[in-house]
Amino acid sequence: MDISVITLGCSKNLVDSERLMKQLQAAGHRVTHDDATGADTVFINTCGFIEAAKEESIAMILSFVEAKRRGDIKRLYVVGCLSQRYRRDLQKEIPEVDAFFGVEEWDRLLAVVGGAPQPQLFARRLQTTPRHFAWLKIAEGCNWRCAYCAIPPIRGKYRSTPFEQLLLEATILAASGVKELLITAQDTTYYGLDLYGRRRLAELLRALADIKGVEWIRLHYAYPAQFPPDLIAELRDNPKLCKYLDIPLQHIADKVLKNMRRGIDGAQTRALLAQLRNTVPDIAIRTTLIVGHPGEDDAAFAELLHFVEEMRFERLGVFPYSEEEGTYAAQHLPDVIPRREKQRRYEEVMSLQSRISQELNNRMTGRRLRVLIDRREGDCHIARTEYDSPEVDNEVIIPAGATPRRPGQFCEVTITAAEEYDLWGREALPDGAEINRQSPKYL
Numbered sequence: 001m002d003i004s005v006i007t008l009g010c011s012k013n014l015v016d017s018e019r020l021m022k023q024l025q026a027a028g029h030r031v032t033h034d035d036a037t038g039a040d041t042v043f044i045n046t047c048g049f050i051e052a053a054k055e056e057s058i059a060m061i062l063s064f065v066e067a068k069r070r071g072d073i074k075r076l077y078v079v080g081c082l083s084q085r086y087r088r089d090l091q092k093e094i095p096e097v098d099a100f101f102g103v104e105e106w107d108r109l110l111a112v113v114g115g116a117p118q119p120q121l122f123a124r125r126l127q128t129t130p131r132h133f134a135w136l137k138i139a140e141g142c143n144w145r146c147a148y149c150a151i152p153p154i155r156g157k158y159r160s161t162p163f164e165q166l167l168l169e170a171t172i173l174a175a176s177g178v179k180e181l182l183i184t185a186q187d188t189t190y191y192g193l194d195l196y197g198r199r200r201l202a203e204l205l206r207a208l209a210d211i212k213g214v215e216w217i218r219l220h221y222a223y224p225a226q227f228p229p230d231l232i233a234e235l236r237d238n239p240k241l242c243k244y245l246d247i248p249l250q251h252i253a254d255k256v257l258k259n260m261r262r263g264i265d266g267a268q269t270r271a272l273l274a275q276l277r278n279t280v281p282d283i284a285i286r287t288t289l290i291v292g293h294p295g296e297d298d299a300a301f302a303e304l305l306h307f308v309e310e311m312r313f314e315r316l317g318v319f320p321y322s323e324e325e326g327t328y329a330a331q332h333l334p335d336v337i338p339r340r341e342k343q344r345r346y347e348e349v350m351s352l353q354s355r356i357s358q359e360l361n362n363r364m365t366g367r368r369l370r371v372l373i374d375r376r377e378g379d380c381h382i383a384r385t386e387y388d389s390p391e392v393d394n395e396v397i398i399p400a401g402a403t404p405r406r407p408g409q410f411c412e413v414t415i416t417a418a419e420e421y422d423l424w425g426r427e428a429l430p431d432g433a434e435i436n437r438q439s440p441k442y443l
Helices: 011-026 051-070 081-093 106-111 151-155 163-175 201-209 229-237 254-260 266-279 298-311 328-332 339-362
Strands: 002-007 030-033 041-046 075-080 133-137 180-184 216-219 241-246 284-291 315-320 368-377 380-384 395-399 410-418 422-427
Touching: 002 011, 011 030, 011 041, 011 075, 011 106, 011 133, 011 180, 041 051, 041 081, 051 075, 051 081, 075 081, 081 151, 133 163, 163 201, 201 216, 201 229, 229 241, 229 266, 254 266, 254 298, 266 298, 284 298, 284 339, 298 339, 315 339, 339 410, 368 395, 395 410
Parallel strands: 002 030, 002 041, 041 075, 133 180, 180 216, 216 241, 241 284, 284 315, 395 422
Antiparallel strands: 368 380, 368 410, 380 395, 410 422
């Protein structure tokens, strides 16, 4: 068959799709990603985490239902979180879909296209990201029971991927040209506790850094409660571990954190951030916040705003609270804050963060930084510093000159101008002399 796999949602979903695509290819099928042109069969890997993601998944399914009605495709299958969570409802409401599968039903899923799982391929994927970076999912599921979160009922309890399997997978990725490993899981800091009786994330990062070809390792989804102390030292000492930490804090007000069941209070949160800043002074911290959660009155929101102003996060995302059925909050904490007010709070936090981001970026002007080239757009190279993750963080725009650059190359640049969420730079020669570029950004 000619099969297209469409991926929605998070990086964990993307890794699942890449593994599925490798299995489909091993079964003899031709496989593409996010491009149904010429495909007779489509798999949609869905997200069912929050309302907006569910709506996007439903819209995508219905668009391919229409394609099937037109005869553009022959078969349509739906997999992933939305299917796991709402399979019966989906089967009833969208009977045009040939079959629905949960998040780990590989046997059933492959059987419908005449295949079977091949365990010898457990560490191999069809990479869909640019060749020079890839996600490495180190675990599945989550043991935390945050009040607002539907992930544990969908994905199950925390299950660490064996240490040796991750090293093999990373070695294969590096041999194929991957230079940057993006570490992901529902909670990366819990890694190893279920399998080995102790947290082994710092140890894993050291082992990954020893793999030939790996230049950058970037850590995402670090849970703040019970944060492993050895990880802070690893962020300071490991030269290949980017001075970057994605740590979703969600709030700072004690009563909101308690309602969220986060396992940490405001004072502990501030102490952890202070320890990170003091131990790794040049670290870039990315966090996410939820506004409008049950219990967030005017005083709690004002405290959150003050926290953002005080901490001056390098990277920050905000989500208006979305009540999800089956969660503790939906069952025990009435959602009384109007949608319009949630949106207002979201906009106020993002407006504040926009100003902070501009101020922090202004300080980067004149600095010389190592960057990784991601792509070329027109007459410019688009790159990232170690302080930026792909697709969600700042980019460095470098007018292309006489020196040819390819995606995956590292180079030194001097930052010449700053915008709210992007930087401009000019390439620096090895001896420190700068290449003269004819661009308004340098005038």
